[in-house]
Amino acid sequence: MYLAQLNITNFRKLKKAELNFQKGLNVLVGANNAGKTAVVDALRALLAGHDDPFPRLDAEDVHRPKDGSPDGDIVFQYVFRDLGADDEADFLAALKPSAAGKMEAHITIRYSEADKTGRLRAKRWCGDHEDVGLTTDMMENLRGVYLPPLRDASQGLKPGRTSQLSRLFQLLTDDAGKKGINTALKELDEALKKHQPVISTFTRRSRAGTARCSARNWRRHWSSV
Numbered sequence: 149m150y151l152a153q154l155n156i157t158n159f160r161k162l163k164k165a166e167l168n169f170q171k172g173l174n175v176l177v178g179a180n181n182a183g184k185t186a187v188v189d190a191l192r193a194l195l196a197g198h199d200d201p202f203p204r205l206d207a208e209d210v211h212r213p214k215d216g217s218p219d220g221d222i223v224f225q226y227v228f229r230d231l232g233a234d235d236e237a238d239f240l241a242a243l244k245p246s247a248a249g250k251m252e253a254h255i256t257i258r259y260s261e262a263d264k265t266g267r268l269r270a271k272r273w274c275g276d277h278e279d280v281g282l283t284t285d286m287m288e289n290l291r292g293v294y295l296p297p298l299r300d301a302s303q304g305l306k307p308g309r310t311s312q313l314s315r316l317f318q319l320l321t322d323d324a325g326k327k328g329i330n331t332a333l334k335e336l337d338e339a340l341k342k343h344q345p346v347i348s349t350f351t352r353r354s355r356a357g358t359a360r361c362s363a364r365n366w367r368r369h370w371s372s373v
Contacts, residue, residue, distance in 0.1 A: 149235040149253070149289075151191075153227040158211040158220045160186040171230070188294075190224045193257050193270070195292035205259045206266040222259040222268065227252050238285045242274035255282065 156165040161183045178184045189203045196202045210218035228239070229252050236243060239253040246252050254275055259268040274280045282290075293316040307314065317329055 149228050149231045151195075151226060152229040152252075153225075154187070154190060155223075155225040155227075156187070156190050157223040157225075159190060159222045159224070160209055160211060162186055163211050163213070191292075192294055193224055194226055194255060194272070195290055196294065200292075200294050202270070205268045205270075207262045207268065208266070209259070209268070224257045226255045226257075228255075235289075238283075238289055239274070241280045241283070242286070244275060255286075 150171050151169055153169070154167045156162045156167070158164075161181070165183070165187075167187065176184050176187060189205075192200070192203050193205075205222060207218065210220070210222060212218045228235075228242075229246070229250070231239065231243075231251055231253060235253070236251055242253040242255055243251045244254050255272065256274075256278075257270055257272045259270050261269045263269065271278065272282050274282060274286070295313065295316065317326065321329065
């Protein structure tokens with residue numbers, strides 16, 4: 149099962165857009181201020197993970213024509229294809245037959261009815277009926293991991309409990325895959341330790357750390373005298 153099509157209506161710079169995806173890697177390319185971030189946020193509106201909140205949209209996100217005022221609701225429509233038997237069971241309420249006779253899962257999100265602060269209310273449903281909401285199993289199967297642009301790669305890729313890269317590995321790999329990743333990282337670590345520029349950098353940092361520790365210990369000793 150994969151996301152095959154995304155339709156965007158009335159969202160920021162995109163009055164109406166249809167994007168078709170393939171299995172595997174898809175690359176979105178465009179000039180600055182062309183709407184790439186709008187596409188990413190439209191994806192996150194459905195595919196955000198447990199620790200990644202859904203984007204909050206407000207009245208300013210509604211498409212504004214050059215010669216007019218914002219009008220209408222923001223609507224995202226998602227079409228999933230190549231469903232397996234388990235997928236069809238989990239997304240039963242969202243199923244619709246394609247022109248080729250194969251089952252697809254259709255999900256819609258509409259943002260409308262701004263509250264007093266201007267924030268739009270989101271409504272998510274399956275198939276053609278707005279009263280059929282997404283189930284817990286659906287949301288679990290649709291969760292994803294958003295890796296934001298790395299302004300600081302050393303900080304953004306730093307290991308830890310909040311690492312987005314770690315969450316991505318957790319989501320996409322089984323136990324055997326995780327073991328393989330750990331083995332590969334250990335081998336890479338050992339190989340890097342033999343690389344002269346890495347050794348030199350590590351040695352300089354170690355010496356600086358030792359000097360700082362010595363100075364700190366001396367200050368503590370001095371203050372206790």
